[in-house]
Amino acid sequence: MTDAVITADPGDEADADAVQRAIEEKIYGFWLCLISDAIIFALLFAIFVVMAQNTADASAGRTLFQLPRIFAATVLLLASSATFGLASVAIAARQRGRVIVWLGMTIMFGLGFVATEITEFHGMAVADAAPWRNGFLSAFFALVGTHGAHVSFGLVWIVLLGCEIALRGPTPIAASRLYRLGLFWHFLIIVWINIFSFVYLPRLL
Amino acid sequence: MLKSYLVGVLLASVLTAIPFGFVATRTLPPGQTLIVIGVAAVAQVVVHLRYFLRLDLKSRSQDKFIALCFAATVLFILVGGTLWIMFDRLPYRVVGDATTIS
Amino acid sequence: MLGKLTIDALPFYSGIAMAGALTVACGAAGVIALITWLGQWRSLWSEWLTSLDHKKIGIMYVILALIMLVRGVVDALMIRTQQAFAFEPHGYLPPDHFDQIFTSHATIMMFFVAMPFVLGLFSMVIPQQIGARQVAFPFMNSAGLWLTVSGAALVMISLVVGRFSAAYWTAYPPQSGMQFSPDVGVDYWIWAVLLSSVGSILAGISCFVTIVKRRAPGMRLMMMPLFTWTALCASILIIFAYPSLIVAAALLGLDRHLGTQFFAGSDGVMNYISLFWIWGHPHVYILILPACGIYSEVVATFSRRRLFGYASLVYSMIAITALSLVVWLHHFYTIGSGADVNAFFGRAAPLIAVPTMVTIVCWSLTIYRGQVQFSVPMLFTLGFIVTFLVGGITGFLFAVIPPSIHDTTFRAAHFHNLLIPGALFGYFAGYQYWFPKAFGFRLEEKWGRRAFWCWIVGFCLAFMPLYILGFMGMPQRLNRSNVADWQPYLIIAQAGVLFIVCGVAFLAVQIAVSIRDRKALAASSNDPWNGRTLEWATASPPAVYNFAAVPRVQSVDPWWALKQAGTADHRPTRFHDILMPGKSGAAIMLGAMSFVFAFAMIWQIWWLAAAGGLGMFAAVVSQTFHDHAGHRIPASEVEAIESRRVLAPVLGREAPT
Structure with a gap:
């Protein structure tokens, strides 16, 4: 214990190390944000399942949901996750042009997904299946709507980050932002897997 | 890195096709299809965690810890919790489905 | 307008x-x-x-x-x-x-x-x-x-x-x-x-x-104050518990203004109560745990003594956290179905009393063996213990x-x-x-x-x-x-x-x-x-x-x-x-x-x-x-x-x- 002396330690940390450390911390923190978000989705799922069991005419989903449309939405979202992955590969290789192209395709697929969802919501509202009809529909719209809002927000963020990469190039900081955005995007697809597996498909049996 | 993404896309496509296929063709009774859907969902979540979120057990210990926390949250709370609540009241659910179908 | x-x-x-x-x-x-x-x-x-x-x-x-x-x-x-x-x-x-x-x-x-x-x-x-x-x-x-x-x-x-x-x-x-x-x-x-x-x-x-991520070099977890x-x-409890309050409050707002039916009827009310206490029970510990931390610092400083049983105090804090996460998980898995959300918490409370008693014993022994100085922070601590x-x-x-x-x-x-x-x-x-x-x-x-x-x-x-x-x-x-x-x-x-x-x-x-x-x-x-x-x-x-x-x-x-x-x-x-x-x-x-x-x-x-x-x-x-x-x-x-x-x-x- 006698040799416990004050030492100069990260004082002489080089700037590059400091940037690297900050990036690692941000990734770590972002995981925690995703955990909080995952809990929000988990609660919405739980509420949905409970509502589906408590609501008398919950089987109406059979007529409201359309298998081809859900399949199309799923394919669009999976495709967007693939293109996002390719953008991540491209930024690791510092290929600015390819990053922009893959992100552009991700945006197109994402927009397609959001459009499919809006069409579905609109169709349901017209078919007198609006969120205020019963608890089942309330929970459905809350869960799927929250996911759709997340996807839309993610799309805005992809646009912003794409602009940054186009203007400033694939810097390490931009790469780390793309990495975190990728975590968010793939996380949303995991949520969607749960949505089509536990919300849509069981009601189309 | 590219290869791992492509493997992920392939596996995800297969694991998406299986439940959609069973639901579209109705080859199995509802109760069993439900189980297929559940298993495919868990498998696909694992695939996404592994190939897209790139969770592996080789990274540094602290980062591994946080990533495992995330995986546990997703798997046990999000997926597990939903399944639990669903199957907790399964008896009358499946019976209800079977009667409406037949 | x-x-x-x-x-x-x-x-x-x-x-x-x-x-x-x-x-x-x-x-x-x-x-x-x-x-x-x-x-x-x-x-x-x-x-x-x-x-x-x-x-x-x-x-x-x-x-x-x-x-x-x-x-x-x-x-x-x-x-x-x-x-x-x-x-x-x-x-x-x-x-x-x-x-x-x-x-x-x-x-x-x-x-x-x-x-x-x-x-x-x-x-x-x-x-x-x-x-x-x-x-x-x-x-x-x-x-x-x-x-x-x-x-x-x-x-x-x-x-x-x-x-x-x-x-x-x-x-x-x-x-x-x-x-x-x-x-x-x-x-x-x-x-x-x-x-x-x-x-x-x-x-x-x-x-x-x-x-x-930012502890000084050499400070292992078991050296942290x-x-x-x-x-x-x-912080862990905050990250896990607060999302539930957000969901409860947001859905309540939807019910009020969009006419959704999350919390309509007795089943719905049960959902709200579950969501609220998924947050509420851990929240009690979010508030109490830091106070325990402060009491520990104060007791050690004003008794001029290293905390008696540092490790057992740490394990007590971890045990309290773990138990409140269990309570959290229990509420989650029984969402909307519990007739009495307080029942499980009531059963967990005696369990939580064990680590609580450990901490109080550790503080008491620190005080007992130390040269106590009755400053204002110490008074608040003693007031708390009693x-x-x-x-x-x-x-x-x-x-x-x-x-x-x-x-x-x-x-x-x-x-x-x-x-x-x-x-x-x-x-x-x-x-x-x-x-x-x-x-x-x-x-x-x-x-x-x-x-x-x-x-x-x-x-x-x-x-x-x-x-x-x-x-x-x-x-x-x-x-x-x-x-x-x-x-x-x-x-x-x-x-x-x-x-x-x-x-x-x-x-x-x-x-x-x-x-x-x-x-x-x-x-x-x-x-x-x-x-x-x-x-x-x-x-x-x-x-x-x-x-x-x-x-x-x-x-x-x-x-x-x-x-x-x-x-x-x-x-x-x-x-x-x-x-x-x-x-x-x-x-x-x-x-x-x-x-x-x-x-x-x-x-x-x-x-x-x-x-x-x-x-x-x-x-x-x-x-x-x-x-x-x-x-x-x-x-x-x-x-x-x-x-x-x-x-x-x-x-x-x-x-x-």
């Missing part, structure tokens, strides 16, 4: 409400006038409001908590006065107004006193305790503060414009639904809770990552008494017994203990002792009668009664709350006296209490970078070890440039815009809501895509700052009594 907002929103309907509104308006105007008169706007803006310095953010959190504490205590005084005098036929408050005060008292104490106090002490102390220069996410930390402030501002402005919720702090439907609460009160509650919840999550994440340990545990034992016993009683007692004042007394000595006394102890660290001078002792005695006497007088009234069957939240037997106890409780008001007043006097005598109270060194942990190794108040050279840690109580080794006043031989975050106006803009957004949503002023929403988005984007070069402090400046600092050897010096 102004949505639902009309001139009728101003409280002309009641003299008491008008007086409250005028007090708030005059108070705000007075503060603005004072700052203008002193010509301090510019320095306030650049030194404080836009600061990303974790110490200043912590101080602002605590200031918020203290201001809101005054409001919460005034509410308590009004409640107690009404109940004491509302015997046949009526008191001075109409029932609806009484319920509003009841709701705002609890909401304020939970979200705008306890949480800011906890998060403020975290932000202020944790980086210094672990030998870090800054928190991991200075912007998130600051955004957490300003979102909480804007939530608090919503509660305050509800006094002036419109009204607050009368559906109690739990906002159970159907009372909180559109049918029974058609006015904006519940909307104020919803938005205040949403903003402060998001703020708490951000602050919790920043705190967690700071502890995990107890307060840091409890901060780590509380009164909390009573609370613990009533906790057991709660598990065995007939359910008919559950909804009586017994519950209110039990809850306050947990949260006043169990949490608030801890925060007061921390406030008195770390005040010299923040400002460079101690708080005056005499007024501190007076405040302590007022608080402890007031607490006993105010809540012991409520236990008795509970057994006599007096329901909670009664705004008038016609049972003559209850009256004497209610008057005693009223006297108790008057003592507490004196306690608050004495705390205010203490600050005034301390500022007046700050020269005499200035810490003769940077380490006025002869502390043990690393925060006392920094200057008081600390330089912006805390540590010129980051210390290397080899044991628990590293600062004590350095002092024992006689190397505490060694200076680094060579100084380095230090990179610190600059300022950012984005966090306070985010807070302000979220206030505008929430206010506009409450009153349905859509254009203003759109503007506020865009403002929030712009604030976040400007921060996110700004490449922070940071602010480089050159080595020469560090050396100059350090050479101004007096490093008196502290060992053997009598600490002030």
Whole structure:
């Protein structure tokens, strides 16, 4: 214990190390944000399942949901996750042009997904299946709507980050932002897997 | 890195096709299809965690810890919790489905 | 143009409400006038409001908590006065107004006193305790503060414009639904809770990552100070518990305004109760654990002894956290199906009593073997130990008494017994203990002792009668009664709350006296209490970078070890440039815009809501895509700052009594 002396330690940390450390911390923190978000989705799922069991005419989903449309939405979202992955590969290789192209395709697929969802919501509202009809529909719209809002927000963020990469190039900081955005995007697809597996498909049996 | 993404896309496509296929063709009774859907969902979540979120057990210990926390949250709370609540009241659910179908 | 907002929103309907509104308006105007008169706007803006310095953010959190504490205590005084005098036929408050005060008292104490106090002490102390220069996410930390402030501002402005919720702090439907609460009160509650919840999550994440990633070299987990340990545990609980409150409040808002049916019918009400307590039960520990951490620091410092059973204390904290996560998980898995959400918690409570007893035994042995110095923080700690034992016993009683007692004042007394000595006394102890660290001078002792005695006497007088009234069957939240037997106890409780008001007043006097005598109270060194942990190794108040050279840690109580080794006043031989975050106006803009957004949503002023929403988005984007070069402090400046600092050897010096 006698040799416990004050030492100069990260004082002489080089700037590059400091940037690297900050990036690692941000990734770590972002995981925690995703955990909080995952809990929000988990609660919405739980509420949905409970509502589906408590609501008398919950089987109406059979007529409201359309298998081809859900399949199309799923394919669009999976495709967007693939293109996002390719953008991540491209930024690791510092290929600015390819990053922009893959992100552009991700945006197109994402927009397609959001459009499919809006069409579905609109169709349901017209078919007198609006969120205020019963608890089942309330929970459905809350869960799927929250996911759709997340996807839309993610799309805005992809646009912003794409602009940054186009203007400033694939810097390490931009790469780390793309990495975190990728975590968010793939996380949303995991949520969607749960949505089509536990919300849509069981009601189309 | 590219290869791992492509493997992920392939596996995800297969694991998406299986439940959609069973639901579209109705080859199995509802109760069993439900189980297929559940298993495919868990498998696909694992695939996404592994190939897209790139969770592996080789990274540094602290980062591994946080990533495992995330995986546990997703798997046990999000997926597990939903399944639990669903199957907790399964008896009358499946019976209800079977009667409406037949 | 102004949505639902009309001139009728101003409280002309009641003299008491008008007086409250005028007090708030005059108070705000007075503060603005004072700052203008002193010509301090510019320095306030650049030194404080836009600061990303974790110490200043912590101080602002605590200031918020203290201001809101005054409001919460005034509410308590009004409640107690009404109940004491509302015997046949009526008191001075109409029932609806009484319920509003009841709701705002609890909401304020939970979200705008306890949480800011906890998060403020975290932000202020944790980086210094672990030998870090800054928190991991200075912007998130600051955004957490300003979102909480804007939530608090919503509660305050509800006094002036419109009204607050009368559906109690739990906002159970159907009372909180559109049918029974058609006015904006519940909307104020919803938005205040949403903003402060998001703020708490951000602050919790920043705190967690700071502890995990920024500890000084050599500081293993089992070398962390107890307060840091409890901060780590509380952050985990914040990250897991708060999302549930967000979901509950948001869905309640959807039910009110879109007519969705989440909480309609008895099943729906069950869903709300589940969601609320998924957050509520861990929240009790989010508030109590940090207080335990503070008590541990205080006990060790003022007993001049290493904590007895450091490891068992740590494991106790972990056990409490783990148990509350189990309770959390249980609530989650039984969502909407539990007939009695409290049943499982009731069964978990005796389990939690085991680690609680371990901690109390460890503290007692530390005190028993040490040379105890009865300073103000120590008094609050001892006051806690005595009164909390009573609370613990009533906790057991709660598990065995007939359910008919559950909804009586017994519950209110039990809850306050947990949260006043169990949490608030801890925060007061921390406030008195770390005040010299923040400002460079101690708080005056005499007024501190007076405040302590007022608080402890007031607490006993105010809540012991409520236990008795509970057994006599007096329901909670009664705004008038016609049972003559209850009256004497209610008057005693009223006297108790008057003592507490004196306690608050004495705390205010203490600050005034301390500022007046700050020269005499200035810490003769940077380490006025002869502390043990690393925060006392920094200057008081600390330089912006805390540590010129980051210390290397080899044991628990590293600062004590350095002092024992006689190397505490060694200076680094060579100084380095230090990179610190600059300022950012984005966090306070985010807070302000979220206030505008929430206010506009409450009153349905859509254009203003759109503007506020865009403002929030712009604030976040400007921060996110700004490449922070940071602010480089050159080595020469560090050396100059350090050479101004007096490093008196502290060992053997009598600490002030």
